[in-house]
Amino acid sequence: MRRRGWVEEYDFLVIPQPQPDELLSSWLTRTAFAHDYPLTTFISMFLKHDGSALSRIDIDFKEDPILFEKLAHKSRFPIEQIVQMSLRSEEGYLFESDHGLYPPKQIRKLKDKRTHYGLMFCPKCLAEDTHPYWRKQWRYTFNNVCSKHKIFLTDRCGKCYERIRLTKMKPSDELVYCSKCRRDLRLTVIPHVPKLHMFGLKAVTWFIDGLQNGYFDIAGSRIRSLFVFEAYTNLSRLLDRGDNLLLDEFPMLEEYKKLCRNHEEYHSRKASPIYRNFYITTMIYFLFQNYPENIQKFAQDNNLTHRDFVHGFKHISFWYQCMIDELVSMQNKIGREISESEVVGAINYLKNRGEKVTQETVAGIVGCHFTIHKQYVGIYKKTIRQQQKYYIDH
Numbered sequence: 593m594r595r596r597g598w599v600e601e602y603d604f605l606v607i608p609q610p611q612p613d614e615l616l617s618s619w620l621t622r623t624a625f626a627h628d629y630p631l632t633t634f635i636s637m638f639l640k641h642d643g644s645a646l647s648r649i650d651i652d653f654k655e656d657p658i659l660f661e662k663l664a665h666k667s668r669f670p671i672e673q674i675v676q677m678s679l680r681s682e683e684g685y686l687f688e689s690d691h692g693l694y695p696p697k698q699i700r701k702l703k704d705k706r707t708h709y710g711l712m713f714c715p716k717c718l719a720e721d722t723h724p725y726w727r728k729q730w731r732y733t734f735n736n737v738c739s740k741h742k743i744f745l746t747d748r749c750g751k752c753y754e755r756i757r758l759t760k761m762k763p764s765d766e767l768v769y770c771s772k773c774r775r776d777l778r779l780t781v782i783p784h785v786p787k788l789h790m791f792g793l794k795a796v797t798w799f800i801d802g803l804q805n806g807y808f809d810i811a812g813s814r815i816r817s818l819f820v821f822e823a824y825t826n827l828s829r830l831l832d833r834g835d836n837l838l839l840d841e842f843p844m845l846e847e848y849k850k851l852c853r854n855h856e857e858y859h860s861r862k863a864s865p866i867y868r869n870f871y872i873t874t875m876i877y878f879l880f881q882n883y884p885e886n887i888q889k890f891a892q893d894n895n896l897t898h899r900d901f902v903h904g905f906k907h908i909s910f911w912y913q914c915m916i917d918e919l920v921s922m923q924n925k926i927g928r929e930i931s932e933s934e935v936v937g938a939i940n941y942l943k944n945r946g947e948k949v950t951q952e953t954v955a956g957i958v959g960c961h962f963t964i965h966k967q968y969v970g971i972y973k974k975t976i977r978q979q980q981k982y983y984i985d986h
């Protein structure tokens with residue numbers, strides 16, 4: 593009997609050519625299929641790695657120089673070509689290198705059922721490939737549509753809804769069959785991006801080009817792509833405020849709000865994160881248009897403070913810091929930052945003492961000017977409106 597792992601010493605016998613922008617897991621699975629094995633068995637046999645252990649982790653994100661070297665050796669491709677297929681090759685462009693085990697926000701997790709389901713793909717891209725393969729760009733958080741075919745991406749089989757996992761697929765001539773019902777995934781029908789949403793396609797193309805070039809062109813300056821993608825994470829958190837978002841002139845605002853409302857009603861709608869991320873990406877692109885007006889107005893209308901913009905970064909880039917300093921301090925030049933809870937606290941304090949609650953008396957407690965401090969005025973008015981609404985409703 594042959595010992596399990598007997599081919600370990602041998603190089604790969606058949607080696608598919610890596611395709612442009614191909615994911616490491618895609619190329620490895622194609623190589624496994626060329627040997628007539630599923631991925632996990634192939635890894636155990638040829639790489640002497642525990643295949644099932646390796647398939648449980650995110651092989652495309654794993655930083656594993658020994659594995660890369662082994663793959664280069666066995667495939668006889670230069671190691672650079674192997675590393676290029678790993679998402680690690682986007683370090684310094686899409687995300688900051690920190691040797692972490694888990695993908696940063698810029699990359700879609702495959703295990704997180706709450707925000708995501710399976711590996712995303714465009715069925716039309718797969719259908720056009722001579723040798724269908726899975727792209728790195730399908731794992732980027734900002735990418736939810738295929739800008740070439742103008743359709744949304746999907747992450748599951750169109751027939752049985754099984755999520756896409758390359759590790760579960762069974763050996764076949766092409767890497768395109770559902771792991772559960774074996775349907776050809778190239779036949780998956782997905783909605784077109786409506787004509788009204790063409791602005792969103794522009795946004796995705798802008799991000800893809802920026803990543804490719806390594807820089808973005810913002811108001812005539814070249815900004816390193818890493819800085820923009822770090823800002824993306826911060827801005828998406830600030831933008832994703834559902835019905836409360838104020839973003840005048842954003843062309844898809846109503847659709848976004850409608851989606852948020854539906855999402856609250858139907859939690860089982862698993863495709864909605866794809867649409868939601870599509871809207872958020874488009875909004876971020878919108879903020880950088882007409883610079884600095886759109887982003888400044890966004891900050892003002894939504895009463896965002898300097899802290900809101902600079903909070904949550906591991907290292908904030910000098911570019912973003914300067915931009916926010918300029919945008920937000922212009923807005924509340926006079927006085928320090930004021931929080932909502934300070935204003936509510938001051939109102940309650942006055943009420944408890946039986947004193948009159950006015951814009952002036954509350955500002956007196958908070959310690960700012962009652963008309964010049966714009967941020968204060970915004971928060972005060974909003975709080976009063978909310979309290980009045982509360983009394984009317986109750």
Ligand SMILES: [Zn+2]
Nearest residue numbers: 714717738741
């Ligand atoms: Zn496509």
Ligand SMILES: [Zn+2]
Nearest residue numbers: 749752770773
């Ligand atoms: Zn299926």
